[in-house]
Amino acid sequence: MASSKSVLHIITELGRGGAEHMLYKLLSAMDGNLANHHVLSLGSGGPYAEKIRALGIPVHELGMRMGRPNPMLLLRLRGLVRKLNPDLVHGWMYHGILAARLAAQGRPVVAGIRHSIYKLSSEKFATRLVIRAVASLSPSLAALTYNAHLSLDQHRNIGFSSKKACVIPNGFDPDRLRPDPKVGARLRAELGVQPDVFVVLHAARFHPMKDHKGLLQAIARIKDRNMVFLLAGTQVDSGNPALSGIQDDRVYLLGERDDIADLMTAADCLVNSSWSEAFPNVLGEAMACGLPAIATDVGESAAVLGGTGLVVPPRDPEALAKALVQMKDMPQEQRIDLGKRARQRVIETFSLSKVASDYLASIKMFWMPTAGDGPKDVQEKEFLVHVRNRGVYQLAGRSGWGRADFAHHDRCGAPSWPR
DSSP, X not given: OOOSOEEEEEESOOSSSHHHHHHHHHHHHSOTTTOEEEEEESSOOOHHHHHHHHTTOOEEEOOOOXXXXXXXXXXXXXHHHHHHOOSEEEEEHHHHHHHHHHHOTTSOEEEEEOOOOSOGGGSOHHXXXXXXXXXXXXXXXXXXXXXXXXXXXXXXXXXXXXTTEEEOOOOBOTTTSOOOHHHHHHHXXXXXXXXXXXXXXXXXXSOGGGOHHHHHHHHHTOOOSSEEEEEEXXXXXXXXXTTTTOOOTTEEEEESOSOHHHHHHXXXXXXXXXXXXXXXXXXXXXXXXXXXXXXXXXXXXXXXXXXXXXXXXXXXXXXXXXHHHHHHHSOHHHHHHHHHHHHHHHHHHSBHHHHHHHHHHHHHGGGOOOTTOOHHXXXXXXXXXXXXXXXXXXXXXXTOEEEOOTTOBOTTSXXXXXX
16 A cells, blocks of 8 residues: 655756665665655756656656756746645755755755765855755754765864754665676676786766876886776766876776676776765675775775775875785785675665665654644654664764764764764
8 A cells, every 4th residue: 555645856867876876776675655755856867767767756857957047947846846745855965955945835855965075165166056055054954864974074064954964874785786706707708808817896987086097097006917997987988088098908998887786796896096975885885796895085985894995095096006906916815705794794784775764764754743742843853863763873983883872962963973
């Protein structure tokens, strides 16, 4: 029996990205009998639009062009919200959050922030304006969810309310993401990579913060010819002028791929060279596939690895090169053990079923009123009960994640955790 309750998810776009991927994973993992879901993209098209529709979930597209605000589209959005009449509106990413708040018309709005901000001035001017607008509206939001503790701290420092803020990490499906030597061998053969060659995978769209430049500088420092580097992601191909001049035949530019999980089974390790991250999805996916990883010490990367991989400073090609060589020269048994421990860590701490359950619990409170309380009081009371007792993950030191101990709160009202 379908639920009479509904959630409208408003997201900037449905192209390839971490937020889009996580929205899709959550929708695929949640029980449709507990809530009906609709998704609205401020843009149009994108691979995740079709994937979400394939789940039987309606996807609405506004057709907005980013950087060109159109007041008429806001009127259309408000009209659609009135028509759908959701019990809750969930905004994803800054533009989606702002649109959700402006269109909700009194309905509770949950903000999903999946971005880290090391320096606000590094963001595009238009994005900075949207971030400032969301910060000013944040006290009126029903809840703010982050996928990384660092992200929560950073946003609080630039003016975001922390009264109803919590951290729910990315989740991964260990039944879908798993080691598969047969698939790995097939892909190696297709790429012309010999079985005894050490394969490093880097999977990220081409963007300055992903630091492909630093990765290539690290590769240039490595003289070992028995290594290849598979670089996959949007615009990571020979058509990109920044990459077209690469002369190193150990570097494979694979472009945009739908089979990243399969590529992971063909690799010996994953490398993430970013200088800015919150909680990188690719790291958790590699761990679920039993792949040891090298990550830069940004966002929650070191805590996610929890001792199952290598961590290097960001923007340090020399350190990255040394880590790549160290991983390659490590005894195979040790690398395999790291991969097994990484997969077990995902199963125990970041499983998609657990994260989806906690996410659902965090939104159900907004349509479960208590006698004698007003709607606003109910939301705040239930949210605080939830973060104390159920679904918020907090960082238990650098070594791992665990349920929060909410014996103390900081002066802003946000849960505190041991550092």
